[in-house]
Structure formats: C-alpha cells, structure tokens
Amino acid sequence: xxxxQSVDRALDVLEALADQGGEAGLSEIAAxxxxxxxxxxxxxxxxxxxxxxRQESDRRYALGGAxxxxxxxxxxxxxxxxxxHLEKMVALSGETANLAVLEGDFVVYVAQAASPRRLxxxxxxxxxxxxxxxxxxxxxxxxxxxxxDILRRTGLPRRTEHTITSVEAxxxxxxxxxxxxxxxxxxxxxxxxxxxxxxxxDGSRVIASMSISGPVERMxxxxxxxxxxxxxxxxxxxxxxxxxxx
Amino acid sequence: xxxxQSVDRALDVLEALADQGGEAGLSEIAAxxxxxxxxxxxxxxxxxxxxxxRQESDRRYALGGAxxxxxxxxxxxxxxxxxxHLEKMVALSGETANLAVLEGDFVVYVAQAASPRRLxxxxxxxxxxxxxxxxxxxxxxxxxxxxxDILRRTGLPRRTEHTITSVEAxxxxxxxxxxxxxxxxxxxxxxxxxxxxxxxxDGSRVIASMSISGPVERMxxxxxxxxxxxxxxxxxxxxxxxxxxx
DNA sequence: AAGCATTTTTCCGCATAGTGGAAAGGATGG
DNA sequence: CCATCCTTTCCACTATGCGGAAAAATGCTT
Numbered sequence: 001x002x003x004x005q006s007v008d009r010a011l012d013v014l015e016a017l018a019d020q021g022g023e024a025g026l027s028e029i030a031a032x033x034x035x036x037x038x039x040x041x042x043x044x045x046x047x048x049x050x051x052x053x054r055q056e057s058d059r060r061y062a063l064g065g066a067x068x069x070x071x072x073x074x075x076x077x078x079x080x081x082x083x084x085h086l087e088k089m090v091a092l093s094g095e096t097a098n099l100a101v102l103e104g105d106f107v108v109y110v111a112q113a114a115s116p117r118r119l120x121x122x123x124x125x126x127x128x129x130x131x132x133x134x135x136x137x138x139x140x141x142x143x144x145x146x147x148x149d150i151l152r153r154t155g156l157p158r159r160t161e162h163t164i165t166s167v168e169a170x171x172x173x174x175x176x177x178x179x180x181x182x183x184x185x186x187x188x189x190x191x192x193x194x195x196x197x198x199x200x201x202d203g204s205r206v207i208a209s210m211s212i213s214g215p216v217e218r219m220x221x222x223x224x225x226x227x228x229x230x231x232x233x234x235x236x237x238x239x240x241x242x243x244x245x246x
Numbered sequence: 247x248x249x250x251q252s253v254d255r256a257l258d259v260l261e262a263l264a265d266q267g268g269e270a271g272l273s274e275i276a277a278x279x280x281x282x283x284x285x286x287x288x289x290x291x292x293x294x295x296x297x298x299x300r301q302e303s304d305r306r307y308a309l310g311g312a313x314x315x316x317x318x319x320x321x322x323x324x325x326x327x328x329x330x331h332l333e334k335m336v337a338l339s340g341e342t343a344n345l346a347v348l349e350g351d352f353v354v355y356v357a358q359a360a361s362p363r364r365l366x367x368x369x370x371x372x373x374x375x376x377x378x379x380x381x382x383x384x385x386x387x388x389x390x391x392x393x394x395d396i397l398r399r400t401g402l403p404r405r406t407e408h409t410i411t412s413v414e415a416x417x418x419x420x421x422x423x424x425x426x427x428x429x430x431x432x433x434x435x436x437x438x439x440x441x442x443x444x445x446x447x448d449g450s451r452v453i454a455s456m457s458i459s460g461p462v463e464r465m466x467x468x469x470x471x472x473x474x475x476x477x478x479x480x481x482x483x484x485x486x487x488x489x490x491x492x
Numbered sequence: 493a494a495g496c497a498t499t500t501t502t503c504c505g506c507a508t509a510g511t512g513g514a515a516a517g518g519a520t521g522g
Numbered sequence: 523c524c525a526t527c528c529t530t531t532c533c534a535c536t537a538t539g540c541g542g543a544a545a546a547a548t549g550c551t552t
Contacts, residue, residue: 003291003292003295004252004256004288004289004291004292004538004539005252005510005511005537005538005539006250006251006252006253006509006510006511006538006539007252007253007256007289007292007293008292008296010250010253010256011293011296011298014316015316017319018315018316018319021319022319022320022322022323023323025528025529026528026529026530027527027528027529035512036511036512036513037512037513037528037529037530038511038512038513038514038530038531038532039510039511039512041529041530041531042250042510042511043250043253045249045250046249046250046253046254047253049249050254050257051448051488052257054323054327054488058519059518059519059528059529059530062323063316063319063320063323064320064323064488065320065324065448065453065488066320067313067316067317067319067320068317068320068321068324068347069264069317069453070260070261070264070309070313070316070317071313071314071315071316071317071318071320071321072317072349072350073263073264073267073268073309073313074268074309074310074311074312074313074314074317075314075317076268076350077268077269077300077308077309077310078311078314081300101314103318103372104318104322104372105372106372126349126350126351126352126374127374128372128373128374202297202311207311207315242297242300242310242311250509250510251508251509251510251539251540252509252510252538252539252540271499271500272499272500272501273498273499273500281541282540282541282542283499283500283501283541283542284501284502284503284540284541284542284543285539285540285541287500287501287502288539288540288541304548305499305500305501305547305548
C-alpha cells in the first residue's frame with residue numbers, strides 16, 4: 001500500500017501533540033516521534049500556516065482550531081457508519097441501541113437506532129451525561145487509567161436510588177466491567193431503565209461504546225451473557241470497520 | 247514561510263471532503279482541489295492507511311474516525327485559548343462569559359469564565375442546547391444560509407413565556423442580529439436571565455460565539471451598544487488568534 | 493448481454509520537493 | 523553574565539513524490 005512520507009510524518013506530529021494533551025514543545029515531539037528537529041519544524045510550519053497547529057507565545061506548539069471543523073464532520077460520519085450495526089443490535093434485542101464516546105469528562109451520545117416497540121427509549125443523540133450513572137460511561141471509564149481522576153473531577157451525583165455515588169465503589173464496578181467485558185446500568189440514571197453496553201475497540205484501545213436500553217421487565221427477560229456476546233461481536237465488526245487493521 | 251507541498255495538499259483533500267459533507271468520490275475531490283487524479287489517489291491512500299479517511303463500499307471516500315480524536319483534543323485547546331478573552335469580558339461587564347459553537351444542530355458551550363458576583367450564572371461547559379432560545383444560538387444561526395432548515399429540524403420548543411417559537415419570527419430576529427452585529431436573549435431560555443452574544447469570525451465565517459449572561463436587573467443597567475462594541479473587539483482578537491491570517 | 497461512458501487505480505521516468513545534519517539564534521535560570 | 527537548553531535557519535544531496543497517460547473496474551444504456 002502506497003504512502004506519502006511527509007503526510008505520514010505530519011500525522012505523526014499531530015498525534016504526538018494530541019498524546020501530550022494537545023500542547024508540546026518541538027523537542028517533546030522529537031522525543032516521541034524520533035524525527036529530526038529540522039523535519040519536525042518544517043512540518044509544523046506547514047500545519048501552522050493552515051491553522052491545524054498553533055504556536056503559543058512561549059513558542060510551544062498546540063493543536064489548532066482548523067481540526068475542530070474536521071473532527072466535527074468526521075464525528076457525524078462515524079454516526080452514519082454505526083447505523084447498520086446499531087440496527088443489528090436492535091434486531092437482536094428489540095431494544096433501542098446507542099453509540100457513545102467520551103468527550104472530555106462527559107459521555108456524549110453520537111448515534112441511535114430506535115426500538116420498534118411502542119414503549120421505548122427516547123432519542124439521546126447529542127446528549128451529554130456524566131459517565132458514572134450509565135452503562136456506556138462505565139465501559140468507557142473501564143479502559144482509562146485515569147478513571148479515578150475523571151470521577152473525582154465530575155463527582156458522582158445521585159440520579160436515582162441505585163446510582164453508585166462513591167469513587168471507591170465505582171472503581172470496583174469498573175473492575176467487574178473489565179472482567180466480564182460488558183457494563184450494566186440497573187436504573188442508575190433513570191428508574192426502571194436498564195442498559196447493557198459493550199466496548200468498541202480500535203485495536204486495543206476503547207474508542208466508543210455501544211449499548212441497548214429498555215424497561216426493566218423486558219431487559220431482565222433477555223439472556224445477558226448471550227446478548228453481551230452477540231453485541232461484542234457486532235461492536236468488534238464496527239471497530240474493525242472504523243479503524244481497519246494497518 | 248516554509249510549507250510542505252504534500253502536507254498542504256493532503257489538507258486540501260481533507261477540507262474538500264469536509265466541504266462535500268464528509269463524503270465524496272475521487273473526481274469530486276479533483277474538481278474541488280484542481281489536483282491531478284494520481285496525486286489525489288496517492289494522498290488518499292496515505293490518509294486511508296492511518297484511518298484519517300475511510301473508503302466506503304462503493305469506493306467513495308469519507309472522513310475517518312482518527313479525526314474525531316484530534317478534533318476533540320483541539321476543541322479542548324480552543325477552550326483554553328479563549329479563557330483570557332472570556333475573562334476580559336467578565337472584567338468589562340461583571341457577568342459570566344461563555345464560548346459556544348454549533349455542533350450539528352446544537353449549540354455546545356465550550357468554555358466559561360465566571361462572574362465574581364455572588365449571584366451568577368452556573369457552569370455550562372459541555373451543555374448542549376437548541377439554538378433558538380439563546381443569544382449565542384441566534385448569532386451562530388444568523389450566519390448560516392440553512393438556518394431555516396436547522397430550525398425546522400430541531401423545532402422551537404417553548405422554554406419560557408418569552409421564547410420565540412415560530413420559524414418565521416426567528417428568521418426576522420436573525421435579520422436583526424445580522425444588522426446590529428450582536429444577538430440578545432431576553433429570558434427566552436430561562437426566566438430572569440438575559441444574554442448578549444457576539445460572533446467570533448475566522449476571516450468572514452462565524453465559527454463560534456461569545457456571550458455574557460446575568461440577571462435581568464444587572465443586564466439592563468449596562469449600556470448595550472457600548473458593551474456590544476467592546477465585546478466584538480475582544481471576539482475579533484480571539485478570532486484572529488485562533489485562525490491567524492494566512 | 494454486449495457495448496459505452498464514467499470513475500478509479502496503477503505505472504514509471506523525471507525533476508523537484510523534502511530531507512536532515514550541523515550551525516546559528518534565542519530563551520531561561522543559576 | 524555565562525552556561526545550558528531549546529528552537530530556528532541553512533543548504534547540498536538525493537530519495538521522494540509528481541502527474542500524464544494507460545489499464546482496470548464499475549455501472550448505465552440500449
């Protein structure tokens with residue numbers, strides 16, 4: 001497969017910048033990418049002149065505003081690709097399926113396929129919620145080493161009588177999620193609504209989470225382990241789809 | 247200023263893709279960028295292998311998932327840069343200042359500087375609201391030719407007794423916003439809360455909006471025109487900062 | 493089914509665009 | 523004020539990317 005050296009390297013630079021939290025000095029980028037200084041500097045100038053990178057007053061570099069636009073457009077696309085997979089989950093379970101990602105410290109719902117039932121979950125696309133009270137949030141946090149920090153920053157406000165409200169208890173819960181490969185929400189965000197969420201992986205990193213949500217009675221009638229297995233397989237397809245093996 | 251041809255062109259390709267709504271065939275990209283086919287194809291392969299572009303089953307190309315991550319990181323950065331400007335607005339008015347962007351059909355609050363007053367607006371960072379009931383929303387819509395479509399899609403749900411609830415009335419309001427160069431919200435989202443918002447421009451396009459919000463009594467005591475002028479100037483600084491002149 | 497038009501992909505010799513080592517130029521801080 | 527660290531500039535060389543044109547794939551029409 002053909003590749004263009006300078007483009008490839010420019011992407012390395014941008015990713016290095018993102019890895020450092022969106023801001024880094026030239027030499028930090030050099031350390032991370034292993035590219036020679038001159039080369040990095042030239043690439044940065046190119047990105048700079050287009051607004052994809054920005055130079056701070058202390059001469060450090062940061063990700064630029066132009067990326068926001070592309071990122072937004074791409075996010076909409078991701079929602080579109082997810083659709084068929086979400087529909088498969090609906091077919092499988094009869095319940096509404098959602099795709100969510102972690103944005104900053106919040107869970108954001110990106111796409112949805114609605115259940116055909118009369119009683120069903122409402123459209124949540126665009127909604128931001130805290131991670132601690134949802135199945136998708138737990139799955140997304142379970143992969144993060146800084147889950148504790150996030151939880152301490154956001155707090156764990158009580159949403160219902162079932163909400164887990166202590167950081168310690170939540171860290172234990174995340175351990176369970178990691179072990180079983182899926183996350184549950186037993187009416188912790190909204191009374192009477194249960195959810196089951198599985199991770200979407202880009203290689204090994206968790207980049208998103210897919211879930212189904214429905215009323216307690218119907219959710220409890222489903223075979224959880226069996227369902228989780230099927231959903232993991234769909235999520236894996238989607239993951240491979242979004243970020244194909246190099 | 248130095249530049250790297252292939253990187254520059256790769257960015258052209260990505261932007262062309264975004265212009266076409268995130269998805270396009272090779273020849274559409276060629277038409278838009280004026281680059282030779284072979285060149286575009288090679289660049290697309292390079293972006294493809296990194297997940298920044300994706301190829302659909304019908305061989306068309308689309309923006310890839312890898313952009314979402316960079317976009318998110320960049321968005322957080324934008325919030326950081328906005329901070330000093332928001333603080334200037336707080337100093338100017340004594341009220342809480344916010345930065346918001348349009349994401350899909352929603353207004354999303356990206357950053358905030360809080361008023362020093364005891365009675366003040368609450369942190370809204372991360373919140374998504376519909377555009378029709380906020381000053382920032384009006385400013386963001388005022389620049390869009392498809393404002394009517396957006397409003398029809400989202401609807402104009404009544405939030406308070408002052409909310410504007412018809413598309414026609416809102417289009418008239420947007421005309422006013424364009425004419426005066428700032429937007430107001432007179433308790434249309436929340437009773438007793440008034441806002442004044444100005445556009446942040448990247449060149450000529452409106453990319454974001456900055457606003458101040460506070461209780462009616464205090465907001466009415468301010469000289470609106472004078473304040474709007476000062477805020478526009480701050481927003482212009484910020485705009486120039488985020489996307490420096492080519 | 494066969495042919496035609498359109499779009500995408502591959503190929504390859506050439507020239508130039510990009511490389512990277514090394515030196516100069518600026519900051520920072522003890 | 524000097525030493526150290528980090529960033530920017532420079533330039534000769536050549537590997538890298540260029541792009542026209544041909545081949546392959548698709549899908550539209552008759």
